[in-house]
Each structure stands twice: as structure tokens, then as C-alpha cells.
Amino acid sequence: MRRILIAPDSFKGTLSAGEVCRITSEVLAPEFDCVAHPLADGGEGTLEAIAHNLDSQWQTVRVQGPLPGQKVDARYLWLAEKETAVIEMAQASGLPLVPMGKRNPEITTSYGTGELIAHAVQRGAKHIQLAIGGSATNDGGLGLLMALGWRFLDYQGQSVGWGGQGLEKVTEIIPAVLDTFPQIALLCDVTNPFYGSHGAAFVYAPQKGADPAMVQRLDRGLEHFAQVVRKRDGFELNFSGAGAAGGVGGGVAWALKATIESGFTAIAQLTGLEQAMAQCDLVVTGEGCFDGQSHQGKVVGRVIELAQAMGKPAIVVAGQSQENQTKTPSNLKQIFTLVGSDISPTTALNNPQWALQRRLVEVKQYLINLID
Secondary structure: OOEEEEOOOOEOOOEOHHHHHHHHHHHHOOOOEEEEOOOOOOOOOHHHHHHHHOOOEEEEEEEEOOOOOOEEEEEEEEEHHHOEEEEEHHHHHEHHHOOHHHOOOOOOOOHHHHHHHHHHHHHOOOEEEEEOOOEOOOOOOHHHHHHOOOEEEOOOOOEOOOOHHHHHHOOEEEOOOOOOOOEEEEEOOOOOOOOOOOOHHHHHHHHHOOOHHHHHHHHHHHHHHHHHHHHHHOOOOOOOOOOHHHHHHHHHHHHHOOEEEOHHHHHHHHHOHHHHHHOOOEEEEOOOEEOHHHHOOOHHHHHHHHHHHOOOOEEEEEOEEOOOHHHOOOOEEEEEEOOEOOEOHHHHHHOHHHHHHHHHHHHHHHHHHHHO
16 A cells, blocks of 8 residues: 655645645545645644644643734643744734734734743743744734833833834833743744835735835834844844744844744654655645745745655645646646636635545546556
8 A cells, every 4th residue: 555645734714734634634545545744834824733743732821912902812832842832923913813904013012922932931941933924913023022021112211012113112122131041943934124125014014904104104113123223232133034924033033042944844844744755655735826936935845845855756736726837846746726627716715625525536546547
């Protein structure tokens, strides 16, 4: 019996990576021995992917949500053997927590994410993996740092408050007194700088509720804060990746000496993807939309690359595909899409489990023929 590694990303908004693994394994059995290995890149589904692959404990903490006055129950993973906490920023400070009509990055805060970090530190974490995708914030990480004891004051000696509106007011920084602090790795694949035309505000704030005038104010705030930090510590905040999560990438790298790492690489290493792939004959991966960007650091492209390096053939099952297969890696044998002549885009979106099951019947027959 041939062993197949099922290693997809989530089909955003429809199916989690874990659900894709479960359905794929059910359809391909018993002809194939399936190994489920759901993946993520530091955004949506990171915790579920790690929980599926590693012995871990869920921790639930009542924390500040992204909006003032909002409380949320946020979860993170505790890996006891590794003394590591895996925290997903979206759990406490994520965009889905803010109703459409209330999205405003001038007031949304990353404070709750800082509370999750504080909880993990109190638990004894030696390492923290912080996945920073999907945030509702553009505060440069000020809220997160405030939760850990940092103070950011205006010219009157008062706190600048929460949200991106506070960035332009900062004139004095009082660091927290932290005797020892865990190593923090920020998981993200964003390369945007802290401010400027390609920075956090201009690229991401509009989807978080900012109008053009607000984008300008937020960018000025980020640049002002970077100048304060540069003058105070000689630290340059405007580096590649600093704009991730509304500037959390830069703020936490500066204040807590965090490193910014590829989300996929960190999760693949943490979950033993290479070892799992080595024991399989073929790889099935997938995502919601397979296109040219999939080969630019996204989960599916990286899985195909790793499979190619290990001499393993790969199959992609995606919601839709805009990829020209003539340009894809040689080990990519076939691309299957849920959307087709028999399944409309609306049907695939409304009934994704059924659509996936139906398409996987074709995939199964293809694999049988491929191996024969």
C-alpha cells in the first residue's frame, strides 16, 4: 500500500487545513495509507496545525480584545516538553473580532496579545512563537508592550493611550523592568517596512477600516515613532518585515529583541514536516486559490519545493487555480480544482466539504492509475 502525505494549508474562509486532511484521508482510504499533516504559515490555522501534529495543551485566557472595552476568550498552545508557547495574535487582536462597521485601526489595540505573552511568561515559557497574521491593529505593537509594562508618554507625561492614534504622540518611552524574558520568534512571511508607501499603514490599514486620510495619519505616526526610537536607542525600525501586523514586527523586534522568521519554515520544523515527507511516496497539498503567488513563499509552494528536493511527486487540490501548469515544478503531477464544469464557484463556497469529497473521487482514480 502506498503512503500519501496530506499537507495542505487552509482553504481560507471555507475549510481548515485539518478538515481538508480529514476529508482527503477518508476518501482516499483504504487504497492508500494517508498521513495527515495540516500546515499554516503563521496566519489563520497556525494553532490547529501545531495542535494536530504535536503533543500540546490548550490554554484559554480572558484578555482585552482589539476594541476598547471588549473582552475575548483567547487561546494559545503550551508545548510542555519544549517549554514553548505558541500564540496566534488573531486570537486576541484579530480582524474577525471586530464587526465591519467598527473597524478602525486608530483605536484597535494589540494589548490582548501582550496579555497572552504575559500569561505564557508566568507559566514559565522559555520560548514563544508568536504568529502575527490577521491582526486588526496598526499600533506598532505599543498595546502589546503596554501589557508587558512598557509606558509610552506624550509631551504632558500622560499615556498616549491605545491604538494607532497614539503613535504620533509619543515623546518619552519608559521600558518595562524585565529581568529575564523568553526568546520570541515572530512568525510571518510579510516583507513590508514599518512606514512609507509600502509600509504597514498604506498596504494593510485600508482592509482594517482606514480611509485615505486615516492611512496618512497612521503612516505619519509610524514614522514619528520610528524617529523617537532611532533617537533614543539608535535602532532602525524601518526594516523589511517591520510592517507586519500593523508594525508589531518592528515594535517587538526592537523592544523584546524578537526575531522575525518565515512562518512556514518555523511550523514545518516544529511539526517535523520533512521527517513525515521522507516516509511517504507522494504528497497531496492544497489551498483555496492556487496561483503565481503560491510559489512565492506560501505553504503550497513551499511544500511542492520540499517534495521536489526529496524526489517526491506532488498533487495540488485547490478551490480554484490560476496557475499555468507548464511553468510549475516538474514534480507537480496534476492540479485539481473544486470549481469546474460540474461544480460552480457558488456551490463550492456554500458546500465546500461536498465539493472537496466529489473532486477527491477523481483524485483517487488518478492516483490509482498513476501508481499502476
